[in-house]
Amino acid sequence: MGFFFEVLIGGLLSGVLYSLVALGFVLIYKASGVFNFAQGAMVFFAALTFVGFQEVLPGWTGLDADSNVVFWLAFVLALAAMIVLGILTEKVVLRPLVNQPHITLFMATIGLTFLVEGIAQALWGANVRGLSLGIADEPVEWIMESADILVSKFDLFAATLAGALVASLALFFQYTKVGRALRAVADDHQAALSIGIPLQHIWAIVWAVAGFVALVAGLIWGARSGVQFALTFTALKALPVLILGGFTSVPGAIVGGLIIGASEKLAEVYIGPFVGGGIEGWFPYVLALGFLLIRPEGLFGERHIDRV
Amino acid sequence: MLYREAGQFKVSYQEDQQIFPIRQDRVGFIAILGFFFLAVPLVASEYWLQAILIPVLIFSLAAIGLNILTGYAGQLSLGSAAFMAVGAFGAYNFMLRVDGMPFLVALAIGGLCAAVVGVAFGLPSLRIKGFYLAVATLAAQFFIVWALVKFPWFSNNSSSGVISAQQIEILGFAFDTPVSKYLLTLGIVAVLALAAKNLVRSTTGRSWMAVRDMDVAAEVIGIRPMFAKLSAFAVSSFYCGVAGALYAYAYLGTVEPEGFNLDLSFKILFMIIIGGVGSIMGSFLGAAFIVLLPIFLNVAMHALFAGSMPAGLGSNLELIIFGGLIIFFLIVEPHGLARLWQIGKEKLRLWPFPH
Numbered sequence: 001m002g003f004f005f006e007v008l009i010g011g012l013l014s015g016v017l018y019s020l021v022a023l024g025f026v027l028i029y030k031a032s033g034v035f036n037f038a039q040g041a042m043v044f045f046a047a048l049t050f051v052g053f054q055e056v057l058p059g060w061t062g063l064d065a066d067s068n069v070v071f072w073l074a075f076v077l078a079l080a081a082m083i084v085l086g087i088l089t090e091k092v093v094l095r096p097l098v099n100q101p102h103i104t105l106f107m108a109t110i111g112l113t114f115l116v117e118g119i120a121q122a123l124w125g126a127n128v129r130g131l132s133l134g135i136a137d138e139p140v141e142w143i144m145e146s147a148d149i150l151v152s153k154f155d156l157f158a159a160t161l162a163g164a165l166v167a168s169l170a171l172f173f174q175y176t177k178v179g180r181a182l183r184a185v186a187d188d189h190q191a192a193l194s195i196g197i198p199l200q201h202i203w204a205i206v207w208a209v210a211g212f213v214a215l216v217a218g219l220i221w222g223a224r225s226g227v228q229f230a231l232t233f234t235a236l237k238a239l240p241v242l243i244l245g246g247f248t249s250v251p252g253a254i255v256g257g258l259i260i261g262a263s264e265k266l267a268e269v270y271i272g273p274f275v276g277g278g279i280e281g282w283f284p285y286v287l288a289l290g291f292l293l294i295r296p297e298g299l300f301g302e303r304h305i306d307r308v
Numbered sequence: 309m310l311y312r313e314a315g316q317f318k319v320s321y322q323e324d325q326q327i328f329p330i331r332q333d334r335v336g337f338i339a340i341l342g343f344f345f346l347a348v349p350l351v352a353s354e355y356w357l358q359a360i361l362i363p364v365l366i367f368s369l370a371a372i373g374l375n376i377l378t379g380y381a382g383q384l385s386l387g388s389a390a391f392m393a394v395g396a397f398g399a400y401n402f403m404l405r406v407d408g409m410p411f412l413v414a415l416a417i418g419g420l421c422a423a424v425v426g427v428a429f430g431l432p433s434l435r436i437k438g439f440y441l442a443v444a445t446l447a448a449q450f451f452i453v454w455a456l457v458k459f460p461w462f463s464n465n466s467s468s469g470v471i472s473a474q475q476i477e478i479l480g481f482a483f484d485t486p487v488s489k490y491l492l493t494l495g496i497v498a499v500l501a502l503a504a505k506n507l508v509r510s511t512t513g514r515s516w517m518a519v520r521d522m523d524v525a526a527e528v529i530g531i532r533p534m535f536a537k538l539s540a541f542a543v544s545s546f547y548c549g550v551a552g553a554l555y556a557y558a559y560l561g562t563v564e565p566e567g568f569n570l571d572l573s574f575k576i577l578f579m580i581i582i583g584g585v586g587s588i589m590g591s592f593l594g595a596a597f598i599v600l601l602p603i604f605l606n607v608a609m610h611a612l613f614a615g616s617m618p619a620g621l622g623s624n625l626e627l628i629i630f631g632g633l634i635i636f637f638l639i640v641e642p643h644g645l646a647r648l649w650q651i652g653k654e655k656l657r658l659w660p661f662p663h
Binding site: 035092093096097100102103104106107108110111112113114115116117118119121122126236239240242243247275278279281282285286288289292293296 | 382384432435436438439440442443444446447450451454457458570574577578581621624625626627628629630631632633634635638639642
């Protein structure tokens with residue numbers, strides 16, 4: 001039973017990472033109806049920019065490479081880069097495509113994926129880089145002693161960080177002026193426009209916030225498995241999460257991520273041996289697909305009504 | 309001046325319904341076919357045939373397949389490469405396990421295998437649409453590639469699922485030179501493309517388009533959405549499957565399941581975006597564009613930087629230009645190269661006296 005819980009908790013914690021990526025999708029989808037396939041590329045871009053700045057900053061400023069100043073400076077610069085990227089995306093890609101069918105916008109973001117991946121690697125090189133957040137990836141001792149389950153300190157830290165991020169986003173949406181405008185836009189574009197909310201500013205802000213979420217996700221993923229091209233594939237894992245949770249629901253993204261993370265690990269361990277292993281790659285999709293057949297709008301999604 | 313339909317009267321319904329109503333179009337079409345069937349094999353070098361023309365033709369076929377599903381029936385699919393894999397491995401297994409299996413029959417059976425799998429993965433489209441469906445087709449992409457690697461029976465117990473395509477032989481004639489492979493591919497692609505062109509003009513094709521434009525309204529006027537969607541999945545997968553079998557037999561010779569990865573699916577999707585969504589002609593233009601672009605970029609960059617280029621920059625530049633072009637096309641000309649071709653033809657009809 002201890003082993004079961006270990007797998008379960010490991011899965012849940014990796015699910016937190018999926019949730020983080022899915023969160024970026026949901027934010028943009030809610031506000032602008034764009035299914036942003038480039039979210040994974042943004043995660044990659046953010047992590048690579050952060051590591052890149054960490055490498056070059058000591059040379060520019062003469063600071064010690066391990067100092068906190070360099071860490072936070074790199075963080076701020078990477079965040080600035082993400083915000084610029086978000087605003088540019090809104091201005092160059094989305095604004096000319098307003099009122100186009102959803103499918104066109106989706107394909108534009110696939111193009112954006114390639115563009116962002118290319119730019120990231122052209123700027124910073126394609127080497128795999130390590131990224132350290134100063135938290136060791138070792139089991140927490142008191143849990144190991146009391147319950148005999150291995151839980152990584154790093155995973156707990158990541159979960160806490162993700163929780164804090166979600167909480168602060170919720171507060172931002174609920175209690176600030178910009179947040180209220182964001183919710184209004186998400187609810188009804190035209191009504192929001194008619195009461196004077198500048199739609200395009202809001203979109204730029206949403207993309208910037210999604211960039212911030214991508215940066216946090218990129219840092220955690222990067223510290224976990226190195227900053228490398230494979231980070232872009234996190235976007236693919238976030239898709240079944242979205243299906244489970246519903247495209248428009250922030251809590252859905254979190255719960256969906258946890259379910260996907262846990263079930264894929266459990267499936268790998270308990271079903272995998274019967275069919276030759278390696279089912280982690282497609283199991284979430286099949287799970288999501290099965291789920292779709294029962295509840296097409298996801299766990300927390302809005303019911304869709306067709307009108308002719 | 310030359311491209312005018314003045315004086316060409318249609319006196320029967322048949323004439324009104326033909327694919328190329330204008331005589332110049334018919335002549336041009338036959339001239340193009342003649343050029344590719346007769347002139348190209350005589351002048352093209354082995355490199356051109358093997359590395360450019362054959363892949364362009366094969367990808368055109370796959371793009372037609374995806375275009376039927378996405379462009380005509382409006383069901384976004386990200387799994388076309390997986391259906392190509394089914395076609396390739398299906399044809400391979402029938403060639404391997406049935407004695408004296410004719411190649412063309414194996415090709416068709418490979419396509420049918422893909423069609424069956426396509427229908428199975430198309431079933432969710434009855435309940436879900438749009439992005440949800442795109443994710444469902446991703447399930448097909450990952451599951452099929454995984455299954456082909458994991459079950460060695462599919463690849464005749466070869467390591468990591470690599471298969472070597474058998475010799476192509478039709479009625480005792482061996483297709484082993486680039487020219488003969490090219491002609492075979494061209495013949496198959498021409499026949500299938502013509503069939504597709506006619507199919508999309510038929511009742512079936514019109515019901516696909518009705519479902520694409522608004523499925524509830526289509527249902528109201530008496531189109532069965534289930535039949536329309538599933539038939540689109542079947543036909544589309546059949547085309548992708550045949551393309552996949554040709555990819556293995558006429559182009560690469562040895563393929564592995566991992567070769568039919570998500571990147572290939574995206575590549576085919578880009579072909580139809582750039583070529584023109586909902587256009588058979590556009591599938592050819594898009595495939596040619598996507599195959600030729602990297603080659604052109606490579607040559608251009610070698611000419612520009614001549615060896616002083618940092619390693620890896622080339623592939624990144626390719627990514628950037630690819631992505632940029634996709635966005636550019638979607639913004640400037642959402643209907644793709646096919647639309648430019650159409651505009652060109654309309655301009656030509658008025659030239660040189662536009663008033």
